[in-house]
Amino acid sequence: MSRLRLLLPRALGGAALGVGAASWLKRTVAVAEPAAEPAASPDADAPRYALFVPLEARRALGKLTQPGKAGAIALGERVSGTPALTAEEGASDGEFEVLAIASDGSTQSALVAVYPPYALGCRLPIVVLSAPDGADAEAAEAAAEALWGALEASGRLIIDRTRDGAPRRARLRSGEGEWAGVLARGRSATVRAPRRGAPLALARLPVVACAPSAWEKGECVRECGFCKFMKGGPCREQFVAWEACVERCRDDGADFVHECGAQTLQLKRCTDEHPEYYGALMADAEEAATERAAISSYEMDPAEAGSVSAN
Known part of the structure; x- marks a missing residue:
């Protein structure tokens, strides 16, 4: 599984963008693989291996x-x-x-x-x-x-x-x-x-x-299906900026959740503006947010939990 697919939920969840944003981010883990992309027709621009x-x-x-x-x-x-x-x-x-x-x-x-x-x-x-x-x-x-x-x-x-x-x-x-x-x-x-x-x-x-351009240090650095999906839509520029920030933080050992907050916010705003491409993500985010709110309504206050234990 791609590292970015695992990091993106944490980034949006830690960016204090609200329940909807956090849920949207968690949903990205289950984004469809290359099948979710528009079907590519073989032509001269197809990658050569x-x-x-x-x-x-x-x-x-x-x-x-x-x-x-x-x-x-x-x-x-x-x-x-x-x-x-x-x-x-x-x-x-x-x-x-x-x-x-x-x-x-x-x-x-x-x-x-x-x-x-x-x-x-x-x-x-x-x-x-x-x-x-x-x-x-x-x-x-x-x-x-x-x-x-x-x-x-x-x-x-x-x-x-x-x-x-x-x-x-x-x-x-x-x-x-x-x-x-x-x-x-x-x-x-x-x-x-x-x-x-x-x-x-x-x-x-x-x-x-x-692809020759992807062969580095004895291994093929393949791009994940989720990354291709994100770059194939209208928020490509925002995703690339977010991705670059995350990679820099990884190399420097920094906390990307805090360092990449601006890029995360721009990416979230862009996907909100383009439901025609990211609609499936947003629909699932709303469903997850509703489910989370329902669960939260049944959670017991810590003080109440303590009194019940004492009895």
């Missing part, structure tokens, strides 16, 4: 690197060679199998098979594991893809593919688990793949579908 390797999977990849390269994962965060899909086209978290690992002496990479499978055409999905210091990520990915192409063209590495070109298995023609030698034009290479009779993959690890 790439496939990323989470931190725990990168650590596992470090154990598979070849001698002299163990743990040297400089760039292994993205699966290159995969299409930028939209959610409507099926972009989702999944897994990938490490089919083989190869190095040309400077750049080391893993050839992978992604599940659920994507239509990759003739491109190979690759995770760059290590590259020279200061190497450009795109250049390293291009060099790695060229190495895998050369290995396949040489006939030493056999790559089985699906109908739409996605690799599903890789093995050395010799049936051994490793090969080192020289390819065309004097290019040296080393390859590690499952030997004949061994499991068909070196490892199976998680992969995350994430």
Whole structure:
């Protein structure tokens, strides 16, 4: 559950905006997830997702690197060679199998098979594991893809593919688990793949579908459905200001209820002015306020409670 969905009730409740405001705020915890948003039609503006390797999977990849390269994962965060899909086209978290690992002496990479499978055409999905210091990520990915192409063209590495070109298995023609030698034009290479009779993959690890702009420090920072709902309405500006204030207080260790009172009040006023979008929130707030008032009418005064206990 989103942190903001939990903080917003406390903020409005502590802003002394009255029973209706407090109840409205509590109601936000149960705001519908993305289904409450207007249906988005797939178009050019739809978010595009790439496939990323989470931190725990990168650590596992470090154990598979070849001698002299163990743990040297400089760039292994993205699966290159995969299409930028939209959610409507099926972009989702999944897994990938490490089919083989190869190095040309400077750049080391893993050839992978992604599940659920994507239509990759003739491109190979690759995770760059290590590259020279200061190497450009795109250049390293291009060099790695060229190495895998050369290995396949040489006939030493056999790559089985699906109908739409996605690799599903890789093995050395010799049936051994490793090969080192020289390819065309004097290019040296080393390859590690499952030997004949061994499991068909070196490892199976998680992969995350994430917008590149949302991938931070090894994880996908996804926006909650409630935040999308709030930003999709006429009070977007007020909500963004409130959200920024809360994040600042979190970083500084301050009490956001007091520090963000002005932003909270502006947000509440705005939602009051736009019942056409936030009407469901307000209707439930009124119902909650009525229920709370009814309960309060039956609460016993503390002094009366004390006298009853004494008897």
